[in-house]
Amino acid sequence: MFLVNAKIARWLLRCRRTLCFSPPSGKASSSRLVLGIETSCDDTGAAVLDETGAILGESLHSQKEVHLRTGGIIPTVAQQLHRENIERVVQEALERSSVTPGQLSAVATTVKPGLALSLGIGLEFSLRFVRQHNKPFIPIHHMEAHALTVRMLQPVAFPFLVLLISGGHSLLAVARGVDDFLLLGHTLDEAPGDTLDKVARRLSLIKHPQCSTLSGGQAIELLAKDGDRTRFPLTTPMGQTYDCCFSFAGLRNQITMTIMKQEAEEGVKQGTLLTCVNDIAAATQHTIATHLAKRTHRAILFCKAKGLLQSNSPTLVVSGGVASNQYIRKALTLITEMTGLHLLCPPAKFCTDNGVMIAWNGVERLREGKGILPPNVDVCYEPKAPLGVDISAEVKAAAIRLPSVRMKIPN
Ligand code: KG4
Ligand code: ZN
Numbered sequence: 001m002f003l004v005n006a007k008i009a010r011w012l013l014r015c016r017r018t019l020c021f022s023p024p025s026g027k028a029s030s031s032r033l034v035l036g037i038e039t040s041c042d043d044t045g046a047a048v049l050d051e052t053g054a055i056l057g058e059s060l061h062s063q064k065e066v067h068l069r070t071g072g073i074i075p076t077v078a079q080q081l082h083r084e085n086i087e088r089v090v091q092e093a094l095e096r097s098s099v100t101p102g103q104l105s106a107v108a109t110t111v112k113p114g115l116a117l118s119l120g121i122g123l124e125f126s127l128r129f130v131r132q133h134n135k136p137f138i139p140i141h142h143m144e145a146h147a148l149t150v151r152m153l154q155p156v157a158f159p160f161l162v163l164l165i166s167g168g169h170s171l172l173a174v175a176r177g178v179d180d181f182l183l184l185g186h187t188l189d190e191a192p193g194d195t196l197d198k199v200a201r202r203l204s205l206i207k208h209p210q211c212s213t214l215s216g217g218q219a220i221e222l223l224a225k226d227g228d229r230t231r232f233p234l235t236t237p238m239g240q241t242y243d244c245c246f247s248f249a250g251l252r253n254q255i256t257m258t259i260m261k262q263e264a265e266e267g268v269k270q271g272t273l274l275t276c277v278n279d280i281a282a283a284t285q286h287t288i289a290t291h292l293a294k295r296t297h298r299a300i301l302f303c304k305a306k307g308l309l310q311s312n313s314p315t316l317v318v319s320g321g322v323a324s325n326q327y328i329r330k331a332l333t334l335i336t337e338m339t340g341l342h343l344l345c346p347p348a349k350f351c352t353d354n355g356v357m358i359a360w361n362g363v364e365r366l367r368e369g370k371g372i373l374p375p376n377v378d379v380c381y382e383p384k385a386p387l388g389v390d391i392s393a394e395v396k397a398a399a400i401r402l403p404s405v406r407m408k409i410p411n
Helices: 006-014 016-020 064-070 075-097 116-133 142-148 192-202 216-224 249-266 277-306 326-339 355-368 392-398
Strands: 033-038 043-050 055-062 106-112 137-141 160-165 170-177 180-186 315-319 342-344
Touching (some): 033 075, 033 355, 043 075, 043 355, 055 075, 055 355, 075 116, 106 116, 106 142, 106 355, 137 142, 137 355, 142 160, 142 170, 142 315, 170 277, 180 277, 180 392, 192 216, 192 249, 192 277, 216 326, 249 277, 326 342
Parallel strands (some): 106 137, 160 315
Antiparallel strands (some): 033 043, 043 055, 160 170, 170 180
């Protein structure tokens, strides 16, 4: 997609010195340094990392509270907030790391997928920055960055299976290399974080004293702790479809019907906090966790049948905002223990969006010399961009039946 022609190759050759070694002063070490910039959705993030993955400085501006008040992300509002904050956030990351723009080896920025208006701000800023300071530019795929974050924290060898679950995505893929993914399954409609956010809004959880500043997913996780997940039985989606794709829209419809029925029973209007919010939250969380676990179980069996994972230490990595959910992690633990996989989840702060994961992806690409562009190159953002080679049809054709598993997930 990002073609490196002869002109670019010559430029890269001229810049070899910058790309190879740039010892900075202050806190920074003498390895190559990458500035990462993230604006794909509602977080303006920046971070400076060295080649070992040490975070030298970072800054993050979250728009969560604004979007909670307006009842969801309004793209023009997100764009304006990115515009107002990007300069300060990048400046802060550089100052905290005691690194000057001249000492950077490259700038890595999310260019796909995401909200067009949000991506545009990060890209426009980054292109201006790399041109001004004559630095290489590394365009980043947001989901590739989520998938690779774990390797910043511990050595995880390719290939590994990865489940990425966030507000905008849900996918299962085999990570075979820094820029080499096999897509096993993806969502057919909405993403689990989107479903959780919408259910939380429909339940008016912002009015709940414990939830007013929490994202939908966080609010549901908190309330579910004191809920009875069996009181409102929900059907796990796609029980008769033997692939690794996901669907959450039908489930959200089931939950909306349940809420409407309860509003009628309690004699209250939409917008009033129901007395049974904890039970609805528990049922919602349990059904989403079960759906994610079942599709992941099938992906593991598919990978084993095709020899797609390491034979000695097969690993499942789970990341993205929804992966910070402890109940979902426990559901996945049931599956990995049963199938003999090693489960790795980055800490919550690295699961949600930030500049660190983008800078790390930049480091991984810089090390391998992959996708590094000169500052004057034209790059466009891409709101929609699948990750890797899509083999979901092959997975479906394999039609793997799951053994029956009792999803007895401890609360
Ligand atoms: O990865 P992320 O920060 O942004 C996207 O790329 O979408 O994920 C944000 C999503 C939101 O939908 C939020 O409700 C969800 O992650 N989330 C959670 C939790 N914390 C954040 N979902 C479930 N449980 C959580 N603890
Ligand atoms: Zn994300």
